[in-house]
Amino acid sequence: MTEFNKVSLQISENIGTMKFNDPDVMNAVSADMLDGIWECLNEIENPESQIRCLIITGEGKGFCAGANLSGGSDRSNSGRQDAGQALETKYHPILRRLRNLNTPIVTSVNGAAAGVGMSFALMGDLVIASKSAFFLQAFRRIGLVPDGGSTWLLPRLVGNARAKAAERAGGGGRRVKPGPDLDHTSLVRRDVVDSNGGDLGHRGRRRRRGGAARRRSAAPRRAR
Numbered sequence: 001m002t003e004f005n006k007v008s009l010q011i012s013e014n015i016g017t018m019k020f021n022d023p024d025v026m027n028a029v030s031a032d033m034l035d036g037i038w039e040c041l042n043e044i045e046n047p048e049s050q051i052r053c054l055i056i057t058g059e060g061k062g063f064c065a066g067a068n069l070s071g072g073s074d075r076s077n078s079g080r081q082d083a084g085q086a087l088e089t090k091y092h093p094i095l096r097r098l099r100n101l102n103t104p105i106v107t108s109v110n111g112a113a114a115g116v117g118m119s120f121a122l123m124g125d126l127v128i129a130s131k132s133a134f135f136l137q138a139f140r141r142i143g144l145v146p147d148g149g150s151t152w153l154l155p156r157l158v159g160n161a162r163a164k165a166a167e168r169a170g171g172g173g174r175r176v177k178p179g180p181d182l183d184h185t186s187l188v189r190r191d192v193v194d195s196n197g198g199d200l201g202h203r204g205r206r207r208r209r210g211g212a213a214r215r216r217s218a219a220p221r222r223a224r
Contacts, residue, residue, distance in 0.1 A: 002040075002043060003021075004035075004036035004037075004039045004040045005032045005033065005035050005036030005039070006020070006021050006022040006030065006032050006033040006036045007019065007020060007021055007033060007036035007037050007039075007040045008021050008040075008059075009040050009043055009044070011049060011050075011051060014050050014051060014052040014053070015051070015052070015053045015054075015055065016044055016049065016051040016053070016054045016055065016103075017054075017055045017056075017057065018037075018040055018044070018054060018055070018056050018057075019056075019057055019058065019059050020033065020056075020057075020058040020059060020063070020064050021059045022059070022068075023058075023059045023060030023061070023062070025065065025068055026058075026060070026061065026062035026064070026065035026111070026112055027058040027059065027060070027062050027063065027064045027065060027117070028064065028065045028066055028067060028068035028117075029064060029066065029067050029068055029091075029116060029117070030068040031086075031090070033068075034090045034091070034094065037094050038093075038094060041094070041097050041098070044101070044103070045097075045101070051103055052103060052104075053103060053104050053105075053106065054101065054103050054104070054105050054106070055105075055106045055107075055108055056105060056106070056107045056108070056120065056123070056124065057107070057108040057109075057110060058109075058110055058111070060111075061110070061111045061132075062110065062111035062112040062117075063107075063108075063109045063110050063111055063112060063113045063117055063120075063121060063133065064112070064113060064114070064116070064117025064120055064121070065112045065114050065115070065117055066114040066115025066116050066117045066118075066138060067086075067115055067116050087147055087148070091116060091119075091147070091148055092148075092149075095119065095120075095123065095148060095149050098120075098123045099123065099149075104125045104126070105123055105124050105125050105126075106124055106125070106126045106127075106128060107120070107121045107122075107123060107124030107126075107127050107128070108128045108129075108130075109121050109127060109128065109129040109130065109133040109135075109188075110130045110132065110133060111130070111132050111133060111134075112133075112134060112136065113133065113134070113135050113136070114135075114136040114138050115136070115137070115138045115139060115148070116147065116148040118135050118136065118137060118148075118150060119147075119148030119149050119150045119153065120148075121135065122149070122150065122153040122154065122157065127188045128188075129188045135166070137150065137154075137166050151163075154166065
């Protein structure tokens with residue numbers, strides 16, 4: 001186990017598990033965590049790590065509750081947080097690196113995947129969600145356009161109409177859950193029963209082992 005700033009990386013049998021590790025705030029993303037993710041990706045992309053599949057999950061009861069608005073360091077001259085600057089200089093470079101990894105990604109979603117946390121969940125080639133998982137496009141509640149790539153990713157997974165409905169519903173606090181809400185969509189490939197807060201990353205490792213390289217080699221490369 002390698003510890004970074006609010007992120008950890010465990011490698012076992014060529015499978016890496018990157019875990020958001022700030023459970024006191026439901027793994028809400030802070031500037032410190034973004035730095036930790038960047039350093040973690042450096043290790044994942046290092047050929048010596050020999051990672052052939054990456055699992056992304058969250059420590060504790062939540063996958064990622066979105067941006068930590070109380071801990072932002074990117075501020076304008078007026079002292080307000082500059083969301084645009086943070087997106088362009090912090091979030092987007094990380095999301096692009098995940099999107100362009102030459103490694104299949106499984107996102108194991110436990111609890112909340114809200115705001116930009118939902119964007120991280122959408123990075124998965126395969127999304128596994130626990131019964132407690134829910135997805136929330138909460139941007140309208142704070143007066144923002146959905147960001148973190150969700151306006152591009154979500155319509156391609158669930159269709160334009162469902163994506164717009166999720167964005168509107170999120171503004172009212174409605175949670176999109178595995179099961180009936182996501183039937184006939186490509187967002188969640190499999191949902192699993194929680195086991196007293198058990199390690200979904202472990203479940204993902206068992207399901208993904210052996211088939212990841214074959215599926216990825218048959219898939220078209222991502223556009224850069």
